[in-house]
Amino acid sequence: MAFFFGVLVLVVGLVISVALHECGHMIPAKKFGAAVPQYMVGFGPTLWSKKVGGTEYGLKAILLGGYVRIGGMFPPAKPTEIVGTYLGHYLTAQQFERLDSARQNDVRLSLAHEARIASSLDMRGQGQLKPFWQLSWAQQVLVMFSGPAVNLLLAIGCAFVALGGIGINVPQTTLAAVTHSASPQAPRAAYQAGLRPGDRIVAVGESRIDSWPILQKQIEANRGRSVDFSYVRGGQTCHALVQIPADGPIGITAAVTRERMPFTGVVKNIFNQFTGTVAVIGKLPTQVFAVAKSIFTDTPRDRNGIVSVVGVGRIAGDVASSNGPVPIIDRFASLISLLGGLNMALFAFNLIPLLPLDGGHIAGAIFGKVRSAIASARGKKDPGPVDIARLMPLTYAIFGLFLVITVVLVAADIVAPIHLS
Numbered sequence: 001m002a003f004f005f006g007v008l009v010l011v012v013g014l015v016i017s018v019a020l021h022e023c024g025h026m027i028p029a030k031k032f033g034a035a036v037p038q039y040m041v042g043f044g045p046t047l048w049s050k051k052v053g054g055t056e057y058g059l060k061a062i063l064l065g066g067y068v069r070i071g072g073m074f075p076p077a078k079p080t081e082i083v084g085t086y087l088g089h090y091l092t093a094q095q096f097e098r099l100d101s102a103r104q105n106d107v108r109l110s111l112a113h114e115a116r117i118a119s120s121l122d123m124r125g126q127g128q129l130k131p132f133w134q135l136s137w138a139q140q141v142l143v144m145f146s147g148p149a150v151n152l153l154l155a156i157g158c159a160f161v162a163l164g165g166i167g168i169n170v171p172q173t174t175l176a177a178v179t180h181s182a183s184p185q186a187p188r189a190a191y192q193a194g195l196r197p198g199d200r201i202v203a204v205g206e207s208r209i210d211s212w213p214i215l216q217k218q219i220e221a222n223r224g225r226s227v228d229f230s231y232v233r234g235g236q237t238c239h240a241l242v243q244i245p246a247d248g249p250i251g252i253t254a255a256v257t258r259e260r261m262p263f264t265g266v267v268k269n270i271f272n273q274f275t276g277t278v279a280v281i282g283k284l285p286t287q288v289f290a291v292a293k294s295i296f297t298d299t300p301r302d303r304n305g306i307v308s309v310v311g312v313g314r315i316a317g318d319v320a321s322s323n324g325p326v327p328i329i330d331r332f333a334s335l336i337s338l339l340g341g342l343n344m345a346l347f348a349f350n351l352i353p354l355l356p357l358d359g360g361h362i363a364g365a366i367f368g369k370v371r372s373a374i375a376s377a378r379g380k381k382d383p384g385p386v387d388i389a390r391l392m393p394l395t396y397a398i399f400g401l402f403l404v405i406t407v408v409l410v411a412a413d414i415v416a417p418i419h420l421s
Contacts, residue, residue, distance in 0.1 A: 006320025006335060007313045013339040014309065015041065015063050017154055017346065022068040024150035025143055025358075026055075032139045035071030035126035042066055054126055064309070070143070071122035072131020073361075074115055074389035083113035111392035119389075133385050137372075140365035144358045151347040158340025159270050163261040166333040171212035171254035174200045179251035188251025193240040195231065195252065202237065203230035212254045219244055258330075273341060277348045280306060284405075292408050294416045301418050308409035312342060314417050355388060355395040364388040 019041045029036050035054065040046075042060030049058030060066075077083055077093035084091050084107045086099075091107060099107070109117070123131055132140065178195050179188045201209050204218040205227050218227075224246040228239055244250055261269070280287065287306045294301050307315070319334045353363035368386040375383055 002321035003317035006316040006318070006331075009320070009335050010313050010316035010339065010342075011063070013335075014342065015066070017151060017339070017343050018065045020150045020154065021147045021346065021350075022066050024146040024148075025070065026068045028139070028146050029068075029070050029132070029143045030055075032135055032143065033130050034132050034135055034143070035123055035129035036068060037071055037122050037126065038067075038069040040066055040068075054129065069122055070132045071126055071129070072119055072133055074112075074119045075131075075133040075385045075387055076120070077113060077116060077387070077389075082110070083107075084109040111396065112387075112389040115389045115392050137365045137369040141362050144361040144365070145351075147358055148347045148350040151343040151350070155273070155340045155343040155347060156270055158336050158343065159266050159273070162333045162336040162340065163269060164263065164266045165260065166329055166336075167258045167260040168333075169256040169330065170259045171256050172200075173202070173209050173212060173215055174198065174255040175252050176255035177253040179249075179253075181251075188249070189243050189245060190240075190251045193229065193242040194238075195229065195240050195242070196233070199231040199233050199238075201229060201231050204228075219250060223247070270344075273344050274348065277341075277344050281348055281352070288405050288408055291412045295408070295412050301412065301416055303418055305418075306409065307418060308406060308413050310410050311413035311418060312338065314413060314419075318419055354398050355391055356399055360391075360395075361388070 022039060022041075026036050026039055037054065038056045038058075040049075040056075040058045040060055042063045043065060044060050044062040047059050047061055049056050051057075079092065079094035081093050082090045083093045083096050086096075086103070086107045093113070096104065096107060096109075096113075119131075123129075132143070135143070175190075175195065175197050177197055178191050178199075180191050181188055201215055203209055204215065205222070207214075207218050209215045209218065222244050224244065226241055226243045229242050231238055231240065242250060284306070287302075290299070290302065291305065293299050316335055316338055319338065320331055322331070350357050351359040351362070353359040355361070355364075364386045371386070372382050372384075375381065
């Protein structure tokens with residue numbers, strides 16, 4: 001039951017994240033006077049919808065995502081542009097418009113012009129509202145960036161709740177447990193030397209111990225040696241000569257306390273999360289190849305590698321149902337952190353400058369501004385908005401590639417899943 005609860009929390013969080021992402025696009029688009037004919041949460045058959053102010057708001061059956069339709073994403077074709085073929089002859093946009101509707105249906109349109117027509121149909125019944133392509137370049141950038149920006153804010157919020165609010169378990173130099181023996185014939189070094197639960201390690205040899213990581217480093221640095229451990233027991237400083245083995249543990253477990261991470265620590269964690277996500281995206285081809293290899297071979301999955309939504313859901317279930325006396329608050333913090341990481345991934349991935357991602361539209365708007373500025377500096381006529389509809393063949397190819405990647409990741413998360421332990 002706990003496993004499915006963890007998955008449910010992740011799914012609900014993902015739906016809310018995507019719904020807010022689309023709100024991030026919709027709100028500034030409406031503010032700038034653009035037509036927004038539809039805002040939907042989910043995919044598939046519509047369960048409920050209501051039209052308010054020219055926008056149809058609705059809920060669909062498959063609650064895995066959502067979308068917002070902004071009218072007029074692509075500018076109309078220039079009159080002399082080839083938009084398709086008719087009876088074996090190339091047809092310009094001007095010639096296509098002169099045909100009656102019956103003959104237009106017989107025209108084999110280019111992918112670009114099909115996209116333009118579909119985009120223009122979204123402007124029906126929108127009155128004086130503007131198509132997206134008529135917005136200024138800055139407005140276009142803001143509309144498209146606001147969606148990923150919402151995911152970034154959610155990631156930041158999750159980090160401050162999980163790390164700055166709930167806090168993290170920090171190992172102390174006080175011992176929670178001292179293992180008696182690995183076997184009846186082989187007592188652990190710490191127990192044999194006289195260390196017991198409750199002892200607080202303050203020094204190893206001449207090195208002062210202020211934290212558990214420092215203690216671990218000193219143990220590693222003194223492998224195969226007998227070293228004096230200074231510890232506090234009952235308010236008095238005592239000493240124990242510990243024979244540290246060449247390999248293996250000495251048999252001590254740290255006590256932990258929950259500490260709220262300071263503001264600067266949370267900010268650093270968010271920055272590291274962002275740079276780590278970008279690094280993973282940069283290595284996406286090799287990561288996908290490694291994941292695909294794990295499907296057909298016994299090659300283990302990289303625990304820090306990429307996963308699909310299925311994999312993230314499985315990890316969420318593992319977090320919620322993990323064995324051991326893990327407090328509920330710690331499980332909740334882990335789920336919040338997981339959701340924050342997912343939103344950071346949505347932020348970074350959507351800004352890749354390729355269509356159909358938001359970054360592709362942002363790149364198109366910026367390119368159009370640069371092109372217009374260059375034309376103005378040369379005293380030439382403004383070439384107008386960039387017709388990114390011409391990139392539809394590439395867009396379909398990229399979409400197909402993303403689909404293949406998704407299938408590979410989902411298959412791997414079913415056949416060779418990543419577990420927490």
